[in-house]
Amino acid sequence: MVDSAPVxxxxxxxxxxxxxxxxxxxxxxxxxxxxxxxxxxNGVGKTTLLKSLMGVxxxxxxxxxxxxxxxxxxxxxxxxxxxxGYVPQGREIFGRxxxxxxxxxxxxxxxxxxxxPPELFELFPVLRQMISRRGGDLSGGQQQQLAIARALAxxxxxxxxxxxxxxxxxxxxxxxxxxxxxxADRKTMAIVLVEQYYDFAAELADQYLVMERGEIVQxxxxxxxxxxxxxxxxxx
Numbered sequence: 650m651v652d653s654a655p656v657x658x659x660x661x662x663x664x665x666x667x668x669x670x671x672x673x674x675x676x677x678x679x680x681x682x683x684x685x686x687x688x689x690x691n692g693v694g695k696t697t698l699l700k701s702l703m704g705v706x707x708x709x710x711x712x713x714x715x716x717x718x719x720x721x722x723x724x725x726x727x728x729x730x731x732x733x734g735y736v737p738q739g740r741e742i743f744g745r746x747x748x749x750x751x752x753x754x755x756x757x758x759x760x761x762x763x764x765x766p767p768e769l770f771e772l773f774p775v776l777r778q779m780i781s782r783r784g785g786d787l788s789g790g791q792q793q794q795l796a797i798a799r800a801l802a803x804x805x806x807x808x809x810x811x812x813x814x815x816x817x818x819x820x821x822x823x824x825x826x827x828x829x830x831x832x833a834d835r836k837t838m839a840i841v842l843v844e845q846y847y848d849f850a851a852e853l854a855d856q857y858l859v860m861e862r863g864e865i866v867q868x869x870x871x872x873x874x875x876x877x878x879x880x881x882x883x884x885x
Contacts, residue, residue, distance in 0.1 A: 654717075655680050656839035657702070657807050662711035664694075664701050664863075671697045673863040675711070679807065682836035684829060686850040686871065687843045688883060689860035695843040696738055698860075699809050702841070703735045704728050715807060730758045734805030738812050738843075740796040744785025748776055751784050751795055755802030769798040772828050790821030797825065801832075808832065809841045814849050822849060829853055847883050851875065859883075 655678035664672035671694050679685045689695050700706045702713060704725040713721045720728055729735075742751050752765045770777040773794040779787060784795060793813055800808060810829070814822045830853060833840050844850040850857070854871030859882060869877055 656716060657841070658712075658714040658717075659702070660712045660714075662698070662701060662713070663709045664697055664706065665709050666697075671863050672701065675863075675865055677858055677865065677868070679839040679841050681806075681839055682833055683855035684833050684840045684842055684853045684871070686854035686857045687841065687860060688845070688847070688850055688857060688879065690845070690883070693860045694863040695860055696811055699735065699737075699811050699841070699843055702809060703733060726758065729803060729805075732804075732806035734800035734803065734808045734838075736793075736796050736800045736808075736810040736813060738815065740789075740792045742784040742787075742792050742795050742799070744783065746784055747781055748779045748784060748787070748795055749781065751799055752776070752802055755799035758803055766802060766804070769801060772801070772831075773798050773824075788818075790817045793817055793821065793825065797828070806838050807841070808838050809843075811843045812845060813842070814844065814846045822846075826853060845883075847880050851879075 657679040660676050662672050662675040675698065687695050687698065701708050704723055708721055712719060715731055715733065720731060743754065752769065756763045775791055776795060776798055779791065784792060787795060813825055826849060829840060832838060842853060851871065851874050854874060857869060857871055857874055857879060858865050859867040859879060
């Protein structure tokens with residue numbers, strides 16, 4: 650039974666870049682143990698949504714609450730301390746740092762000397778093998794696994810991923826999908842997944858949101874995506 654109280658609650662979120670109205674009154678909730686998939690073509694505001702939730706860009710209007718606490722004006726660092734994990738588009742790992750040091754960066758909000766959780770190497774065994782390798786020397790798929798592990802290091806209750814399949818080989822896409830489903834099934838966090846790859850999204854979605862022109866134009870349960878014409882909408 651999924652906890653009925655949402656981990657993340659977004660109400661009337663609006664965001665502008667200059668004179669452009671990018672996000673238009675977005676409202677939704679993400680619950681413990683569920684994967685909320687956000688779908689839409691390029692340029693509809695999906696990445697801006699995650700950056701707003703992370704505090705990378707300030708919110709113009711609306712409210713964001715995490716576990717009932719208002720984080721609308723909190724800094725990104727404060728949001729991490731309160732339990733937000735973020736895997737940005739393009740991974741943005743530290744190429745000159747080792748895998749180990751990248752993972753330690755994910756612990757920056759924790760007390761000095763906090764150990765890297767062994768579970769990260771269970772989720773992504775390749776990282777143990779590459780522990781002393783520089784991040785920039787890893788393949789794209791390995792870098793993506795490192796970026797996810799870095800976001801998980803501090804034990805978030807909300808994990809946000811921005812197009813984790815982008816530029817990744819199919820075998821690693823399957824591994825990443827398996828890890829996301831496993832994390833959701835543990836019911837220790839809510840997951841928000843921005844994705845364009847329909848099949849990957851449909852396989853993981855507990856609920857879905859479709860965005861167009863900065864608005865949520867369709868939403869529902871993941872099991873109903875095919876019947877409700879989401880694939881067709883994405884291919885138009």
